[in-house]
Amino acid sequence: MPELPEVETIARFLRNSSVFTSTGGYVPGSGVIGKVIHSTELLWERTLADPTPADLNARLAGQEIQAVDRRGKFLVLELSRGWLLFHLRMSGDIRVESESKERLQHDRAIFHFADDTRLVFNDTRKFGRIWAVDNPLSVLGALGPEPMGDSFSADQLFQLSHSRSRELKPLLMDQTFLAGLGNIYTDESLHRAGLHPRRKSSSLTRMESERLFHAIRDVLEEGIRRNGASIDWVYRGGDFQNYFRVYQRQGEPCTTCGTEIKRIVVGQRGTHYCPKCQPL
């Protein structure tokens, strides 16, 4: 599931605190802020990128989760001492639940809390990674700008695009260029901007950069508003998949002009676009 809007949705889910209603009821939240990690279990060793499995417990036991954040597609948990980072890659998912719940197939790592609940990292394809580090920049340091951040601008996108000469599709998916776009949101952004996925980044005009900038922001904003897209076996209540304009719509009419959406391969990735709205 995980591109920027899906990871943002999970971050908000992990911040969601319990609620006491006016009638005295108690609605448990999914939040983990304030919880203390009691112990950890690693069920698939390669899921842990840093430190070594033997050192994980010592690094995390007794630490409190103080904040939940997101940087690009990384989920960032700030602990009382150090940081716990997750990257969901293709099939990762996170849930918070009572210790009494049954375990699921493909659970890869479990963080047991002192209050008899736990955070579970489930990942069918085993591509996801977890880091428990002292300095988050050791993991996040090479990332490009945050597309929804205040400092990101159309002018910056124009400057960065002209500092390289690459096809737009793989460039936008390059996390050191811009942090957070994956295959879906890149295709959707390029369609809304009216730009061909093979267009060379250094050829963008000011006006085209402006269009691309707003397209990226609009698509991500809508994705977040709809709690992300839910595809295949991962579902968190998001419904952006029902509003795709090009992604996986090959053979269907363009929502703008009615032309048949095409699928090509660019940078080894399936790429969907409208030949009329996105001419080369």
Added chain:
DNA sequence: ACGAGCGCCTGTCGGC
């Protein structure tokens, strides 16, 4: 500097 190919993994789907 850039693009292509491949490895890492499991699961689903369509064609024969």
Added chain:
DNA sequence: TGCCGACAGGCGCTCG
């Protein structure tokens, strides 16, 4: 029905 290849929301590596 069963088998087999293509494909899947990502990314790091090597090689031209």
